Amino acid sequence: MAKLYEKCIKVGLRMTLPRKIILEVIEDSADHPDVDELYRRAVEKDRSISIATVYRTTKLFEEAGIIERLDIGDGRARYEEAGEHHEHLIDIETGEIIEFQNEELEEMKRQVAKKMGYELVDHRLELFGKKIKS
Amino acid sequence: MAKLYEKCIKVGLRMTLPRKIILEVIEDSADHPDVDELYRRAVEKDRSISIATVYRTTKLFEEAGIIERLDIGDGRARYEEAGEHHEHLIDIETGEIIEFQNEELEEMKRQVAKKMGYELVDHRLELFGKKIKS
DNA sequence: CTAAATGCAAAACCTTTGCCTCAAA
DNA sequence: TTTGAGGCAAAGGTTTTGCATTTAG
Numbered sequence: 492m493a494k495l496y497e498k499c500i501k502v503g504l505r506m507t508l509p510r511k512i513i514l515e516v517i518e519d520s521a522d523h524p525d526v527d528e529l530y531r532r533a534v535e536k537d538r539s540i541s542i543a544t545v546y547r548t549t550k551l552f553e554e555a556g557i558i559e560r561l562d563i564g565d566g567r568a569r570y571e572e573a574g575e576h577h578e579h580l581i582d583i584e585t586g587e588i589i590e591f592q593n594e595e596l597e598e599m600k601r602q603v604a605k606k607m608g609y610e611l612v613d614h615r616l617e618l619f620g621k622k623i624k625s
Numbered sequence: 626m627a628k629l630y631e632k633c634i635k636v637g638l639r640m641t642l643p644r645k646i647i648l649e650v651i652e653d654s655a656d657h658p659d660v661d662e663l664y665r666r667a668v669e670k671d672r673s674i675s676i677a678t679v680y681r682t683t684k685l686f687e688e689a690g691i692i693e694r695l696d697i698g699d700g701r702a703r704y705e706e707a708g709e710h711h712e713h714l715i716d717i718e719t720g721e722i723i724e725f726q727n728e729e730l731e732e733m734k735r736q737v738a739k740k741m742g743y744e745l746v747d748h749r750l751e752l753f754g755k756k757i758k759s
Numbered sequence: 760c761t762a763a764a765t766g767c768a769a770a771a772c773c774t775t776t777g778c779c780t781c782a783a784a
Numbered sequence: 785t786t787t788g789a790g791g792c793a794a795a796g797g798t799t800t801t802g803c804a805t806t807t808a809g
Contacts, residue, residue: 505762505763505764505807505808505809506808507763507765507808508765508807508808510764525798526798526799527798539765541766541767542766542799543765543767543768543799543800544764544765544766546800547764547765547800548764550799550800560698562696562698564696564749566773566774566797566798567797567798567799568798580737580738580741580743589741591737593733595733596730596733596737599730599733600750600752603714603730603752604714604752604754605757607714607723607725607754608756608757609714609716609752609754609756609757610754610755610756610757611752611753611754612753612754612755613717613752613753614750614751614753615698615749615750615751615753616748616750616751617749617750618734618738618745618747619745619746619747619749620738620741620743620745620746621743622742622743622744623739623743623744639782639783639784639787639788640783641783641788641789641790642782643789643790644789659773660773660774661773673790673791674790675790675791675792676774677790677792677793678789678790678791680773680774680775681775681789681790682789684774684775700772700773700798700799701773702773702774
């Protein structure tokens with residue numbers, strides 16, 4: 492089931508071969524690849540894809556709400572499939588990115604924004620932690 | 626009172642003229658200037674300062690815990706005086722950055738990390754909101 | 760067939776670095 | 785006086801863009 496593909500069609504995107512491939516790569520990625528990594532994975536499926544297209548396409552998909560950009564503070568954009576909102580915990584020793592969800596936290600954010608007179612449109616939370624040894 | 630200056634001395638930093646000026650600029654800034662802006666403000670006090678020094682010095686101050694880096698996702702580092710931890714709400718219509726604090730939220734973050742077996746070392750939260758018209 | 764997308768290479772940004780000179784302690 | 789800091793310009797890394805060519809609809 493090409494879930495993301497349907498979504499692209501629905502919002503009226505022209506589905507070229509490079510776009511299909513990049514979409515496929517993202518859909519098949521369980522991690523949070525940066526553009527260079529997406530490019531490497533895409534090139535394996537079609538040698539002719541250029542990195543400029545990966546940049547243009549990720550930007551396009553992001554603006555269309557198909558994928559989401561993640562910034563862990565290392566100067567490169569990372570991407571993941573858009574879905575239910577979740578947060579990221581970054582293991583500062585290994586760089587591993589762990590996803591989690593917490594509705595209570597979400598609600599509190601909405602409340603805090605509201606209290607300041609704002610409607611929460613987007614929000615990002617990154618926790619940086621060290622594994623507790625037991 | 627040169628609060629930050631004392632802090633620098635305490636951690637053993639050599640206080641050169643450029644460092645004093647950059648520190649002063651940050652201390653006098655109520656906003657969240659990026660490096661280029663800090664550079665512009667510093668140059669007004671001493672024409673000979675170079676942008677390389679601003680980069681080197683902000684990095685130094687950050688590592689020493691004198692100032693804090695803020696990343697609002699626009700590809701440039703912004704800085705502010707280090708102090709009690711606070712979060713940022715970004716007005717998506719004006720770009721204005723509003724600071725806020727919420728101990729309940731802090732505690733919840735610690736709890737969430739702990740539940741996943743991590744000790745919270747650092748954390749970043751940015752809320753993006755639209756002003757509610759009344 | 761036509762407007763939009765791609766590839767390529769160059770440019771634009773932000774940030775870091777090498778090297779020689781200068782200054783703080 | 786000595787070691788670290790600063791200025792300058794060049795280099796690095798990521799992302800964007802101009803332009804000629806190709807392709808989806």
